Amino acid sequence: MNSAQTLDTQLNVLATFQPKLPGAYPSSPFVFLANTAPAVQLDVLNQVQAEGRRPFVVCDTMNFWIESQREALGEVLRRVDGVVLNDGEARQLTGERNLIKAGTKVLELGPKVAIVKKGEHGAFLFSTYLFHALPAYPVTDVIDPTGAGDSFAGGVMGYLARAGHVSVGNLKRGLVQGTVAASFTVGDFGTRALAAASREDLDLRAREFLHFVS
């Protein structure tokens, strides 16, 4: 279940989606651009980076956009602070088979931080003068890996937003929170397990996980 195979992509309502950020959203200090058309991501970027605002922005993307919207995706990457990709996407984006080289090359496209997810094998964190490797949480019963990557990114961004600023330590701790969030998600269908997890469940698993990898 570690590598997804894309058989077909249907954009449906997302094909004409033009998000207008409501209320205080455009001034969020931490923004995650989930995987969607680079044009839509740019549209949101224009709203959150307007009027001199400089939030910490991380984007996701996928094979479909890397193939078909290379130019617009390039502009997104030049304008964000970080990017979250899986191993296959990092290889596709950079043309590098070796994941360490691929992660380093992603940084040349613009982001100051690149997080490369490897599913059950954990994640790599790349930045200037920084390389960090973290195993995955040892899940014994994977029910449905759908949404694991989004849960991971949510955990990372949620931690950074709560911490209030980005540093090497906070990025590493964010990776731990993302790993823990994803480990709940894969344990049941959809959002069921993550939605049922309490703050205490997440904290307990984070401590367990730090014990595993220390």
Added chain:
Amino acid sequence: MNSAQTLDTQLNVLATFQPKLPGAYPSSPFVFLANTAPAVQLDVLNQVQAEGRRPFVVCDTMNFWIESQREALGEVLRRVDGVVLNDGEARQLTGERNLIKAGTKVLELGPKVAIVKKGEHGAFLFSTYLFHALPAYPVTDVIDPTGAGDSFAGGVMGYLARAGHVSVGNLKRGLVQGTVAASFTVGDFGTRALAAASREDLDLRAREFLHFVS
């Protein structure tokens, strides 16, 4: 290059190998039984476990013996303290697809310590009340993975022998030394890169590696 495919196994001179340990070898306090016929491993075990000697013994094995010499391999596993396997072998030996479950089941076969190697994805360490995950060293140019597993096991056993006793901390530190040794081996053909590495090269890379994973 992460998973080997066995096309054919020819034992050649090893088919009739009957090692007689010379001099002080039978009283070594740390013994590694490299991958070979379980009957040969038992022969060596009889020598190192004779006369009330209780060395710390770790064995390796492979798909060929798991398939064809299950019973003798079972006796080896009941008599050793630890085993080093790769992911495929752990799955084959236990019939468990999930690697965490597989590693736990290996312990039920006898060893108190099971180390499961995942190539470029690092290694797991299983023991009673202990689970530990370690990423691999990030090698950017893998030239030849042959011998990586043996170098890894050698690094682990060498560290334990130098430390003089087995503990959770020493096992974890041994895994680091094994990872570092393997990272040199894969960087060139045969034993070339590892043979050329000095103590200082190994120590420097170990410090780098601890920085990557901390």
